Amino acid sequence: MNRRDAVDQMGGEYDVLVIGGGATGLGTALDATTRGYRTLLVTSDDFSQATSSRSTKLIHGGVRYLERGDIKLVREALHERGLLLRNAPNIVHDLRFLIPCYSYRQIAYYGTGLKLYDLLAGGLNLTSSGPVRKERAVTMVPTLNTQGLKGGVAYSDGQFNDSRLAVALARTAQSNGAVVVNYAEVTGFVKQGGKLTGATVLDQIGGKESTVRARVVVNATGIFTDRLRQMDDPHATPIMAQSQGTHIILDHAFLPGDSAILVPKTSDGRVVFIIPWEGRTMVGTTDIAVSGPEIEPVPSEEEIQYLLRYAALYLSAQPRREDVLSAFAGLRPLVKGNAGSTAQLSRDHTLLVSDSGLVTITGGKWTTYRRMAQDTVTRAAQVAGLPARACVTDRFKLSGSSSIDPRWRELGATAQEIFEYEGKYTGLLHERLPYSYAMAAYVIDHEMPVHLDDVLSRRLRALLLDATASVDAAPGVARLMAEKAGQDAGWVESQIRRYRDLAAGYGLGTQPPVPVGAEQAAPQG
16 A cells, blocks of 8 residues: 555545545445445544554454343354454454353353354354363463362354454455545535535645545544534534443463453453453453543553453452553444443444435444445445445455465565565564564555554554553664655654653553452352
């Protein structure tokens, strides 16, 4: 992908203009362009910068939605899970889970529910679920708290690297004819006779404003959905209710092996996952209602302590505050309902069409992005009077899906590209990070990063894996970016300052380390 070329094409005429560069927007752009519609996607920040890079990194049906009786959502999500494992095998893989049980009643209860989970997945099911004895549970999770443990229930779900999947969607859409541009903000709509005919778009890097003509405009801006709806109609009633979810990253030693833990019910009615991810242990998530959308939400100390308490309750190797390598927060784009709390709001998606013809898609979750995009493009084509064409993304391999080198697998580079970059760039970014300068150079050249955090937070996941190490690595990566873009020393220094300010919000902050004592009683379900 080349941003300069994409910006040059931005002011043309399109069938579909997609606004929003998260999972849903990127999926919509891919669906539209593979149906043969001329497609432009613009996003005011980087691809997946908001919610879509801050998930629990799971492609799953949602065990807690099954318990609530939302069979339709679970069945749809399990179907999409199977498609993603097939279409993006370099990024999505299966992961074995254990539900630790501290009573025999729990084993029977969760075992029965997960058999239904298997049945709903149909022919796309992964390894079947089933009860396991205490000894097998400890083999799966060697650091499991065994006090009062009776056994458990094992099942499988999908895991992925969310921002890498977003980049794969952008690259696949672009290679199939779509124009995709990050850091391009919609500043206004163009209307004729009260109907949308396009938008004005500002290139935030070069400063040029373009007028885009489009037969239909799609609002896929996630947590910022209401902002765009009210740009179209100042009297539009807000429909969004954001909640904040935080995750913490710990060393791999806290959860050695390849299995994850699902804590099925917390004191506030949520689930908590303790998951091996990218060579680390991830614990999440929380649910705190917030008043409005933010592009860079900051985890609170209260949320970090909450996750540490649950990790300490279920692990024998009990983490303390100083063990947190990074903590990140994301906001869920929830559609308002009658639920008593944001944790109870549905994760199904909502599709709306305004009087002017603005098509809004919101809600949902990463796992169902493709189905959301399919519904959106079908409706958008009807609104625009475009020729009806079938969706093909259910069997469409994403960019990089044939990559086989395990070190570069998620980046999707070919063997020839790996050979060329490793021959030119040597050394690791940092001894505590799994990334090389060759990898950094590759994503700089091919994936349209503009700022330092685009590389260290989303193209590579250094900021999430170890915030302090990523700050140490920042100067070297900034100099590499400057060299490739022809920027001077002043640009390098400004990027380093910007990055350090950002990293300070990833669980480092100014709070002194606070030890967290484990509760002595065995976990209760």
